[in-house]
Amino acid sequence: MKIGTLITSSALGLSLLVQPVAAQSIEDIGKIILTCALTQGCGGGNPGPGPAPTPTRADETVRADQNALNYFGFHAGPSDGRMGRQTRSAIADFQMFMQYPVTGRLNDWERGKLIDSYYRAQSGAAHEYAGIIQTEGPRGLLRALNQPRTPPAPNPPVEPVPILVDNTKTLPDIPIQKAELSMAQHCGSVDLLTQANGGLVNANAITDASQALDEQFCAARDYAMSRARQLSGDANGAISAQTREQCAQFVATMQPLLDALETTTPEDRIAAAEAFALNFNAPAQQLRGIGEICLGVGYQTDDAKVVLAAAMLLIGAGERPYAEVLGHHLRRGFGTTTNAVNASRWYDIGLDSLDHGATPAFLPSQSRQRAGIIRAAIEAPSTIPGATNMSLFLPDVGNGN
Incomplete structure (x- = not known):
């Protein structure tokens, strides 16, 4: 069966009454996802030779850390996927350089910054900062990639030239569409404010609830992008254009669930997503793999609709902690209309699932701290801005470059 086959059913339309899809098609997709995630062997359909037998299994997360550390001049030794003294020393050097707490072990937030910088450099950012690399080396590039961009200086005002207007003429009635909000630009602004504040907002000292939630949104966004690269990226972590296209097409499949996101209750949306x-x-495991990949792809491509589609698929597969995503997007209006009440309820659903032992969606090692911050922030006043206010298709996202 061809990998890029789309799974369709003409009976869907805009309703949720659809015909079942052949299980074999989805099973094939699941196998592709698992193969890519475990072997990184999706480059041309022919996985490369497996690693030589070793006494202990290599950790691919550690290997990715080592690749990034070595790239930026923190000597972690061979990228063998094993945490040793040299790797811990390189991590400590990285933490000292970035002015993080020096522990010799990366937490999820630090890893996200390191890996994201590495992938950005591999994707062409290194050429943009060629002058910095020449004068400051790879560590200078790392610093540059982690500095928020400042907007260009405005042009000097120009003295207006008087224009004679014929009052008998009328202007054309041209509808002006509101520009889509950029999640990437938003997180750049959030990071700038975080640095100005001297660090992330703490649950015990929240003076700006909106900033606290924004920081957690951006941390989740970073983690989702990193996770997608781990699952579907090639050896350098780059996600193929085919995968991005498949995830973009997936929005149409989930559109019936997205249409009423801001006007129906979260409970109704969850029931609809689970039925859908x-x-x-x-199997839920295959749906989760697709959802995780497309969630990260949506954030990487700054496409909020892809993010929402992926989040609804994950929630439908039983992953309630991803309700946090819906809370963030309804709070800020990313890909949907703001709705203060529904945003808070989605946050509560995600937090409640964690309280009952669900696996965290983002930054697992920091889940308790993150939950405390989100809970404290949504209970604070003035958190939510804007309070006044087909075919059945699963993306084939396993085929990396």
Whole structure:
């Protein structure tokens, strides 16, 4: 079966009454996802030779850390996927250089910054900062990649030239569409304010609840992008254009669930998402893999609709902690209309699932701290801005470069 086959059913339209999809098609996709995630062997359909037998299994997360550390001039030794003294020393050097607490071990937030910088450099940012690399070396590039961009200086005002207007003429009635909010630009502004404040907002000292939630949104965004690269990226972590296209097309599949996101209750959306997920005839594990990849792709491409589609798929597959995503997007209006009440309820659903032992969606090692911050922030006043106010298709996202 061709990897890029789309799974369709003409009976869907805009309703949720669809015909079941052939399970074999989804099983094939699941196998592709698992193969890519475990072997990184999706480059041309022919996985490379497996690693030689070793006494202990290499950790791919550690290997990615080592690749990034070595790239930026923190000598971690061979990228063998094993945490040793040299790797810990390189991590400590990285933490000292970035003015993080020096522990010799990366937490999820630090790893996200390191890996994201590495992938950005590999994707062409190194050429943009060629002058810095020449004068300051790779560590200077790391510093530059982690500095928020400042907007260009405004042009000097120009004295207006008087224009004679014929009052008998009328202007054309041209509708002006509101520009889409950029999640990437938003997180750049959030990071700038975080640095100005001297660090992240703490749950015990929240003076700006909106900033606290913004910081957690951006941390989740960074983690989601890193996770997608781990699952579907090639050896350098780059996600293929085919995968990005498949995730973008997936929005149409999930559109019936997204249309009423801001006007219906989260409980109704969850029930609809769970019923919708059954129509794929696919194991929850395969749906989760697709959802995680497309979630990160949506953030990487700054496409909020892709993010929302992926989040609804994950929630439909039983992953309630991803309700946090819906809370953030409804709070800020990313890909949907702001709705203060629904945003708070989505946050509560995600927090409640964690309280009952669900696996965290983002930054697992910091889940308790993050939950405390989110809970404290949504209970504070004036948190939510804007309070006044088909075919059945699963993306084939396993085929990396």
